[in-house]
Amino acid sequence: MRSSLEARKGLVEVDGIEQGITQMVDLQTGAIPMVDDTVEPPLSILCEMLDTNPYYRSLDDKVKKYAAVAGIEIFSPVSHTLFNPADIIQKNGGRPPLTYQSFVKLAGEPSFTLSPILTELSGLPPVGNVGECPVSEVPSINELGYENIPENERTPFKGGESEALRRLRESISKEEWVANFEKPKGDPSSFLKPATTVLSPYLKFGCLSSRYFYQCIQEVQGRSKRHTSPPVSLLGQLLWRDFFYTVAFGTPNFDQMKDNRICKQIPWKDDDELLAAWRDCRTGFPWIDAIMMQLRKWGWMHHLARHCVACFLTRGDLFVHWEKGRDVFERLLIDSDWAINNANWMWLSCSSFFYQYNRIYSPISFGKKYDPNGNYIRHFLPVLKDMPKDYIYEPWTAPPSIQVKAKCIIGKDYPKPVVAHDVASKECRGMLYEAYELNKSLNGKVSEEDLNSLRRKLDEDKKSEPKSKRLKQTLLDKNVLISSDDHIS
Secondary structure, X not given: OHHHHHHOHHHOOOOOHHHHHHHHOOOOOXXXXXXXXXXXXXXXXXXXXXOOOHHHHXXXXXXXXXXXXXXXXXXXXXXXXXXXXXXXXXXXXXXXXXXXXXXXXXXXXXOOOOOOOOOOOOOOOXXXXXXXXXXXOOOOOOOOOOOOOOHHHOOOOOOOHHHHHHHHHHHHOOHHHHHHOOHHHOOOOOOOOOOOOOOXXXXXOOOOOHHHHHHHHHHHHHOOOOOOOOOOOHHHHHHHHHHHHXXXXXXXXXXXXXXXXOOOOOOOEOOHHHHHHHHOOOOOOHHHHHHHHHHHHHOOOOHHHHHHHHHHHHHHOOOEOHHHHHHHHHHHOOOOOHHHHHHHHHHHOOOOOOOOOOOOOOOOHHHHHHOOOOHHHHHHOHHHOOOOOOOOOOHHHOOHHHHHHOOOOEOOOEOOOOOOHHHHHHHHHHHHHHHHHHHHHOOOOOOHHHHHHHHHHHHHHHHOOOHHHHHHHHHHHOOOOOOOOOOOO
C-alpha cells in the first residue's frame, strides 16, 4: 500500500477513506449499494494491491463495479509477488505452467524496480468522520475459537513489519549461510534455532515485501564467490512461491479435488476419527504428534515436518482426504497462504505436481536420522520426556518395566498407534496405484460414481486379504508389541 501511495503522491484522499470503503461494498455480504449521483463520493481514487485469492478477487470485482459507476479511480498494482501471474499465463498460451522448471523459463528475471525505503515518517492525516462505522474491541483468542496456550509455550514469532525487517537483517547478515542455503538439507527437528529464515508469515501478511527480500538475497549472492541456485536456494524459494501463485491464479477450483483439472481423483477415506487423532496429536507416533503439537502451540513448523504429517494423513498411512488436512493447516498456521497451502497438500498427497507415491516419509525413521535422542519429541510431548532414546520413536515397543520407569504407560498416558505403519503404508500404495490406473484409463475424467465403484472394489479386496495381514493390525490394537524397520524417506 505504501508503494502505491508513493507512486500516486497526493492523489489519494485519506480523510474519510474508511467510511468510503464501507459505503462501497458490504464486506459481510458483498452487496453493492445504489450510487447517489447527488452526493460527492468520499474519495476520488482507491489504491489496493492486486490479490489472486478467489475470495478477494470476487470482492474486488464488486468494488470495481461500484467505483466505475461512482466515478472513483482504482489503482491496483501487482506487488505481492515477483511477477504478474496473468502475464506468465498469457506467455504460456492462456494456461499456467505446471512445472517449476517451465515457470522459471517463462518468467525470466523479475523486472520490477524498488524505490528507496523511507527513513522518516511523514504521517497521515486524521481519518476524519467515519459516520456510523462501528468500532469493535479486539476479540480474544478464546472468542475466535482457539485454545488458550500458556504464555511460556506461545509462538516465539512476533508479528509486524519491524519484526519482519529485523528477522530479514539477521538472516542476510549470515552471508555464507545465505549463499550456501539448500532447502532440502534443513533439519526439521531444530526448533530452538529453526533451520530456515521463518519469514513466511511476514511474506504472507505483507509485513515483508517478496521483492525487497529478493533484492537483498541478490545483493548477498553478488558478494559471494559461489552460491546455490534455484530450486534449492533462497531465491529459489521465492520463485516456488510465485510458481504456486501463478498455478492457483490460473486453475479453477484449485482448492478442491472435484472439478480441478490438475488434481488426481482419488477415493480418499472419510474417517473423522483418524482425522481427529492426527489433528489432536493422538496418532501414537511421537514424531507425528510432536509436529502437530508444535503446530498447535506455535502455528509454525519446518517444511520437512509439514511434509511428514501431510504424507502421514494422506497417502502414507491414514488415506484421509488432503482437503481435510488443508483445512487444519489453514486454521492453525500463522503463514497459511491460500495458494501455497493448497498446492503443498496436493503435492504431498500425490494428487498433483508430484506423483512418486512409493516414496513415503516414515513416521519413525525420518525424524530419528535428524534427532536420534528425540529432543524435539521430549520438548513438545513432555509425557514422553523420560522415555529412553531406544524407544522414544516407538514407545509401544518398550517393555512394561521401561514404560513404568518412564512414567508413560502406552494406551493410558500416551495412545497406542492408530495404525501399523508398514501395513497401512502398503495399503495406501495399493489404493493409489488403483486410483492412478483409473485416472489413466478415463483420461482424468473421473466421476463421483467411478470413485464410489473403486471404493467398493478396494473394500472388497481388503475383506479378502490374507488373515496374517489383518492379524498384524489386530495385535497392534491389543497392544501386542511390534516394531518397524521401515526407513523410506
